[in-house]
Amino acid sequence: MEEQLEEQREELNELLAIRRSKLQALYEAGIDPFGEKFERTHYAQDIIDNFDSLEGQKTVIAGRLMSFRTHGKASFSDLMDSSGRIQLYLRIDTMGEEAYRFATELDIGDIVGVSGTIFRTKRGQISVEVETLKLLAKSLRPLPDKWHGLKDVDLRYRQRYVDLIVNPEVREVFRKRSKIIQCLREFLNERGFIEVETPMLNTIAGGANARPFVTHHNALDMDLYMRIAPELYLKRLLVGGFDKVYEIGKNFRNEGISTKHNPEYTSCEIYQAYGDANDMMKLTEEIFAHIAQEVVGSTKIVFQGQEIDLTPPWPRKPMLEAIREYAGVDLTGLTDEQARQLAKEKRLAVPENATYGQIVEEFFDEFVEPRLIQPIFITDHTVEVSPLAKRKKDNPNLTDRFEPFIVTWEVANGFTELNDPIDQEERFRKQMEQRDKGDEEAHMMDSDFIRALEYGMPPAGGLGIGIDRLVMLLTDSPSIRDVLLFPHMRPR
């Protein structure tokens, strides 16, 4: 009802009404306003790049009309295709009166196919002198301001199609995103990793601390969770005998939305049997450096005005040492109570029943994380906050885990995988206790995963990379929404 009213109101808008009447006129003239298959010989950018050899030759191109400069019996127009823009020169003498009139009555936004001759104007502009022109799609809505484009961020995200038409740098970001993911695939495939797909509809949402989305399967009449991480499935594959696997895909977390968080986001999880955290750190450095080199052209990149040097090797620092350095507090070997006391002294807000591990995290987040600009691996997380990571040989309270930080963001997470089913079951039990205490993000018990480990999982290193943040970093984008084609928005 509301929507119908909205539509009726829009029908009244003069600009829309004019386009509709032009559409009607086309039908009445026997012209199909929505065209058909059209064979091209060139992209706009091809013509510009190879002008010297193409000058004087015929070409057939297609795209969207982005501007008109009419001069009576001759006109200029800019045609935009996926490669870029090229100027069209329309001349009544070349096209004939009827075709010329038809062309000049088109609108900005219309999609056309043209054939013509490649030439350069007096002013040096590479152009196509149009001989024939065919309407391939009538545009019924006006495009945003040709100079200012579309700036309203709300509209840019909601109507990304318009954003992509008028803001070419946006297209560039998503081209890079595609290239980054392609590079990552190639890199892993070349090293013998195989790409797999595991379920996104889970009966147990495992592999991470996060609140899941719940959905419902009608035929089975049962609730299912959208996955929060593929980890436990991928490790089952190590049990099954795949040595090197990875999965690139969406995870869904029912949590807050911010410039760094979208409810659905893309991760790449990588597992390597017979390896450990150390191998995965090396792999992380190599991946970041390789992709930066391929996509940006250097391992030194600029993010929001600061130069970031991704060249390996990256420094490594145990978390407790980092806290000692930046907060001036040594938390090594404290009891829960002692840790809580220290937190109080440093005016850190922690829950009454906070555990040692949680307090270490708190200190880290407060004092260390905001200072980590250049790439660094923070290692040796507490066992309490790392329920899937193997304990360190020399200290069972810590794990053989690492998180690389760049521009204060955690860009990945990896560890030597816990392959001891007895310890894993114990860790799950601890998590269940946390869950019972009201921690909705604590891990769920996954008995089948324990069963898998009981068959024997080779020692392994695992790594999860946040693809969106990697893309943000390499495209100099301050918000995750700038690297998601359709970021989550509340419906209007």
Next chain:
RNA sequence: GAGCCAUUAGCUCAGUCGGUAGAGCACCGGACUUUUAAUCCGGGUGUCCCGCGUUCGAAUCGCGGAUGGCUCACCA
């Protein structure tokens, strides 16, 4: 979830002290056969985010709401 800010024409934005709204682009009509933010002449196309209130009178002031942005909280 909390705080701050924003919302005016299709787009980008002005709008003074409270007196029913304006520019550029786009659009419509006209001139113009090498322009490129083409130019020149003419035309303003509107639920001022929504609702309630104050007032003779609200885009403007107050309250409530919607959406978005930023910061914080949670998280990757």
